Amino acid sequence: MPVQTIPPASSGLVSAPPQAPPCRSWDIFCRVIDNHGDLGVCWRLAVDLAQRGQRVRLWIDDASALAWMAPTGANGVSVRPWAEPSVDDVPGDAVIEAFGCDPPAGFVERMAQRGVAPLWINLEYLSAEAYVARSHRLQSPQWSGPGRGLTKWFFYPGFTPDTGGLLREPGLIERRRLHQAAAGDGAEALVITLFCYANAALPSLLDALVDLPDTAQPGGVRLKVTPGWAATQVVRWLGSTEAPDAGTVVRRGRLDIEFLPYLSQAGFDELLWRSDLNLVRGEDSLVRALWAGRPMLWQVYPQDDGAHLRKLDAFLQRYFGVADGLDMAAVRLDVQQVWQAWNGAESPPSVAQWHRLLAALRGDWCRASEAVCGRLSARPDLTSSLLEFAADHTPERAGAADRLE
Numbered sequence: 545m546p547v548q549t550i551p552p553a554s555s556g557l558v559s560a561p562p563q564a565p566p567c568r569s570w571d572i573f574c575r576v577i578d579n580h581g582d583l584g585v586c587w588r589l590a591v592d593l594a595q596r597g598q599r600v601r602l603w604i605d606d607a608s609a610l611a612w613m614a615p616t617g618a619n620g621v622s623v624r625p626w627a628e629p630s631v632d633d634v635p636g637d638a639v640i641e642a643f644g645c646d647p648p649a650g651f652v653e654r655m656a657q658r659g660v661a662p663l664w665i666n667l668e669y670l671s672a673e674a675y676v677a678r679s680h681r682l683q684s685p686q687w688s689g690p691g692r693g694l695t696k697w698f699f700y701p702g703f704t705p706d707t708g709g710l711l712r713e714p715g716l717i718e719r720r721r722l723h724q725a726a727a728g729d730g731a732e733a734l735v736i737t738l739f740c741y742a743n744a745a746l747p748s749l750l751d752a753l754v755d756l757p758d759t760a761q762p763g764g765v766r767l768k769v770t771p772g773w774a775a776t777q778v779v780r781w782l783g784s785t786e787a788p789d790a791g792t793v794v795r796r797g798r799l800d801i802e803f804l805p806y807l808s809q810a811g812f813d814e815l816l817w818r819s820d821l822n823l824v825r826g827e828d829s830l831v832r833a834l835w836a837g838r839p840m841l842w843q844v845y846p847q848d849d850g851a852h853l854r855k856l857d858a859f860l861q862r863y864f865g866v867a868d869g870l871d872m873a874a875v876r877l878d879v880q881q882v883w884q885a886w887n888g889a890e891s892p893p894s895v896a897q898w899h900r901l902l903a904a905l906r907g908d909w910c911r912a913s914e915a916v917c918g919r920l921s922a923r924p925d926l927t928s929s930l931l932e933f934a935a936d937h938t939p940e941r942a943g944a945a946d947r948l949e
């Protein structure tokens with residue numbers, strides 16, 4: 545494979561490793577608990593590893609969503625049903641257990657029996673909270689059970705250099721910028737993408753969009769509504785009970801509401817790139833909205849004990865820390881407040897507050913979002929960190945380090 549030329553680190557465009565890493569085989573285990581994020585993250589990681597020359601098997605208990613998320617599959621990724629292994633299923637060089645999903649006991653036994661034990665990684669959820677950096681790369685020796693004698697390593701994605709970083713395929717930001725440049729500035733209508741959970745602040749946004757004065761947005765607004773919670777709530781706000789077919793557009797004043805089908809991940813990313821405001825949820829679409837370089841509001845997966853609000857605060861601190869010094873003073877307070885309200889921590893924003901934010905979408909807020917993307921994407925990405933971790937933990941290297949101590 546040819547050595548790639550990469551721009552200098554200061555440009556923020558570095559996204560390809562300087563040299564192809566040695567080919568290893570990876571097993572990724574994923575259980576679909578709820579929603580689409582578990583599979584979404586595992587699929588992106590599997591494809592990213594495969595595109596960097598690795599061999600990947602993705603073991604999954606429910607692959608049905610791949611029919612729309614990845615209808616064409618991906619070279620180098622083999623999707624396997626979650627099951628006890630057959631005699632031919634020799635564990636690969638590295639085994640990733642996504643989100644503590646407990647691979648089948650028989651597979652873990654095989655890992656312990658392998659001549660050279662695989663590197664066993666528990667890939668955790670993304671958070672900006674402080675425990676992430678503290679827990680990243682901690683090891684947990686297995687004293688009993690099928691994996692006895694093996695070590696499991698905790699690997700945390702994150703926003704800072706002392707974490708595993710964020711998923712970002714090589715060349716992604718460059719491709720996104722080219723796509724946006726080709727689409728040209730400012731389609732007439734303001735485009736807003738809606739992907740959310742049950743959200744008490746949503747009606748206030750819809751009311752504000754219908755009330756948006758002609759002078760504020762002469763081209764009107766196009767709201768793109770994803771299937772599921774988003775569509776159900778918009779339908780309720782429209783006073784209806786049944787979600788219309790995908791592709792249907794409903795008009796209210798100068799607001800066009802378009803009901804979308806499920807898109808492939810690539811199509812979903814492009815949707816975010818073409819939007820002026822991305823309302824996203826969960827961790828995977830949060831990251832993709834950051835890479836879109838456009839204004840966004842994130843709804844954290846709600847938890848009964850309020851843990852999501854701590855997660856939100858930690859993220860906002862990080863986000864506005866990264867945005868420090870950027871020219872978004874005029875909207876900063878509104879963005880922070882509306883972000884809290886979007887997560888139920890405050891009462892829904894007023895129509896006037898929404899209007900102030902909407903007015904900044906193609907101005908300060910947009911420029912700040914691109915700058916935040918540039919700063920975050922200058923850091924190593926998650927797949928590169930995993931490959932580096934695997935290189936540091938090949939048995940030969942680990943053995944050499946042991947001998948030196």
Ligand SMILES: Cc1cn([C@H]2C[C@H](O)[C@@H](COP(=O)(O)OP(=O)(O)O[C@H]3O[C@@H](C)[C@H](O)[C@@H](O)[C@H]3O)O2)c(=O)[nH]c1=O
Pocket residue numbers: 577578579580581582583584585612613669739770771805806807808809810812825826827828829830845
């Ligand atoms: C709407 C849509 C989403 N997607 C993809 C993008 C993402 O990979 C995935 C959505 O994942 P997320 O953004 O993470 O949101 P989510 O809400 O679906 O997933 C969540 O589930 C909870 C159980 C977890 O605890 C959360 O951490 C989170 O992962 O679906 C498409 O590919 N096409 C689409 O049309």
